[in-house]
Amino acid sequence: MVRFEDLALFVRTAACGSFSKAARDANLLPGQVSAAIQRLERDLDIRLFARSTRSLRLTDEGERYLPYARDVIDLLHAGRDELRRDDEALSGTLFIAAPSDLGRNVLLPWLGEFRRAHPRLDMRLQLSDQVTDVFRDPVDVALRYGAMVDASFIALPLAPENRRVLVAAPAYIEQCGMPRSLEELKNHSCLLWQMAGRLYDKWVFPTTKGKATVHVKGALACDDADVVRRWALAGEGIAYKSWLDVRADVLAGRLIVVLPQQPGEPAPLQMICPHRRQFSPAVRQLHGFLRERCETLAGPL
Template sequence: MVRFDDLDLFVRTAACGSFSKAAREANLLPGQVSAAIMRLERDLELRLFARSTRSLRLTDEGERYLPYAREVIELLHSGREVLRRDDAELTGTLLLAAPSDFGRNLLLPWIGEFRRRHPRLEVRLQLSDQVTDVFRDRVDIALRYGQPEDASYVALPLAPDNRRVLVAAPAYLEQCGIPASLDDLQHHSCLLWQLQGRVYDKWVFPIGKARRIVQVKGALVCDDSDVVRRWVLAGEGIAYRSWLDVGTDVRAGRLVVILPDQPGEPAPLNMVCPHRRQFSPAVRQLHALLAERCAALAP
């Protein structure tokens, strides 16, 4: 098994170009460094250095192995620093992007609670239903609905079992009637959301292992999901919304779930960031808080 101390001495020796210089930096004897390199070569079954009485250079195998060794050492150092900082007071700036409806009606008070716990941390919140590009946009993390489609970023689950539900206000149902099946939706005013000019008027429902797509129509369309929520609360029609966004209204009696026995489309909520190295103490502690709050809203 490779020893991390040996790996560290390999990286140091490659940078210094000699056992003696690496030994001075590590406060060791040259023979100790040489023994560590030989032990590492034996463990890897590779020749990492070509040695002579006057020179020391990396072999081809050593050149190819060096970047991986550096990455392991950097990760170990980063992990140690993270553990040291976990108990420290959170400072700096956290850039967070979130969907409009979820951000305004649920996330805002949770961010306030998080800030009261960590008063020296600055939080910059961006609310939009546009999909944030965590690689190009100036954000540290983003909250996203849906199954992660890109394996190049890391997704931490917040509400993995969240689903969409059909909802309407009691006043609308009293006036227009309650749909008895998915087919009845075509006879109702449905509140539609659009993104980048595309109107989402085909609602998807799981039927066993298959799925059914229902074409709906409505005279009210908006690219802000919070506006769609306000319309449904005002009795303007039927909406197909994430349970997280409407669960509080359902429990309070402001909205009614339609066809409760019909499963809705999965809508898991995740915290997304480009790389695990960005899991700062602030990100990890915010994730723990949001996961706890989302779990409390589960149906």
């Protein structure tokens, strides 16, 4: 008979790509995970993984079986959650992925407050500006900026009116001057973000005629958005950031809004779930909590 624990470890191993990573996530030894997979393979009489000393990959049978295993686990979790629906004491483990800057500087204190309200709930936070695959990675929810065009998952709005904003430190403005138009950004040191080898050096702004794209340049670029913000605070140049990420710095005077009359590109914040069967009580309550906190943050001045 197939064990639920073995099935869950199979799904986690497929997402992690190795026994050791799956073991760390589940707080087990790699040998325990390997034994669980072997046991599941015996129960099913199929080979789920092709193993070598350097790699681990799903077999064709494993690829075909994986979505069914996910569905079984989701269905069992949904049944458990339905039984606990009236229980206000959240428990279990919630896996959350979030962008680096938002996660470190905005989300952390909020999650601390949420955790204190639900002490039986464990949380695992993954901070990265790489786009999390909510279907393959071991996360329950992911926070993302931007409009969601993929209809294969569910997007729950958190800050639908959020926009990007140009900011720089007072020291930079004093030394290099305040740009008077979007065109003048080309003459300034701009702080750039990159991901997967792509440099985001074309900044887009809405206009009455549609949109304007400015090709900017700068000597500094990083794949961690929090580093870009820190460079701006250090007076290294102009950054184009989400208002949620720099709001506290602007209100404290550490950063100045550049071209305040120019609207920035929309950057709505969403909470992403693979599908509605993962709307556990913890996910539902976290979404309501975070949306309430985001609503208290005013838009760009």
